[in-house]
Amino acid sequence: MAQTGMSAAGFDLDSTGARAGGADVADYFALMKPRVMSLVVFTALTGIVVAPGTLHPVLAIIALLAIAVGAGASGALNMWWDADIDANMERTAGRPIPAGRVTPGEALVFGMVLSVGSVLTLGVIVNWVAGALLAVTIAFYILVYTMWLKRRTPQNIVIGGAAGAFPPMVGWAAVTGSVSLDSVLLFLIIFMWTPPHFWALAMYRCKDYARVGVPMLPVVAGLDETRRQIVIYSALLVPLAVTPVLTGLGGIAYGVTSVVLGAIFMALAVNVWRQRETVASDRAAKKLFLFSIAYLFALFAVLLAERVVLWALT
């Protein structure tokens, strides 16, 4: 007869240490990091809509679904590998694996099945360039970022950020079957946006990262160096975000939005650099972190809206 017990979180555990009856469907959904997935879906949708050419709506929906599931698979595999870190961080201790609701083995199998399924679906139904790019995205996030860089170097999110930047390129490739300068621009905008976004978060979560030994920039190089790097990357990001106007990818509305929001982004980054007192510094970092999400969302939303309006008028 199986031995039973209770987990720290109060769940009935069987002799294997797993929760009796297994996880809820909601736990598996949580493994897919739905909030991250929503940003991935949104940027991929923008890639699909702004790409030259057409894709049948059914195929576009399938492409988006496959990209979303691929992103979810990456999230599940990331949680499987990082379960030890997650258990010791306030922000992530409630995730399904550290909370004992899903076993690491279940998360691994779940992530692998979704990874293979999403890549094959995108490749077979849409095209293999998009499928291959999705495979590279998942592999980059898991092998390069999660397993290799995250615990080794403070440049982890600079290089690892590429994984989060691929989705619009995958969406673009789903329509065109290729990669072009404009899709690389979309990639670069997210790539340059990632460091100031995550370093702002890391500044006020510094103790959490230090406790689990993740060498985020504020932990390794200190807050002053992080502030300096945030300003440098913001200064690179803001003009880069305007360049789609020059290539014709973005219109007047995009140009105005990218300039105005870029100026606010830069001002918030400079504010992070100026505020040295702990409370004010944390507040400035939080402001930049939250604004950075709205900034990226707005840039892609305007690109999307411009194309929809163009369709409506022609």
Place this chain on the structure above:
Amino acid sequence: MTGGQSIIAEDARVNGWQDRAWLIGSAAAAAVMAALLAVGARFWVAAVMASLLVVAGGAVSTRAGLARLDEATRRRHVRSIAIGLILASMVIIFYAATIVRLGGNVMNRPM
């Protein structure tokens, strides 16, 4: 309440209308489909409406059944239902994609 009465009350609860909702939904689906086709609606519109009623009835029945299970068994059942729905979605996705990609040429192939 005697033991016998309690069992009868439990049976009545277990076999309430929710447990028969799949039957009610299916009957309503057949009726709605027949009515829509009779008034000249497109076949796919009637089929979609009928399918929604069958699914709604099935969902109510399933929910009633799950409510009586212990927590661990309920979780297992919900997982099984989710896997079933995902597989069914995959079938629909690949069917739709095949039709979209091949269109009217789906039956046109050299022997």
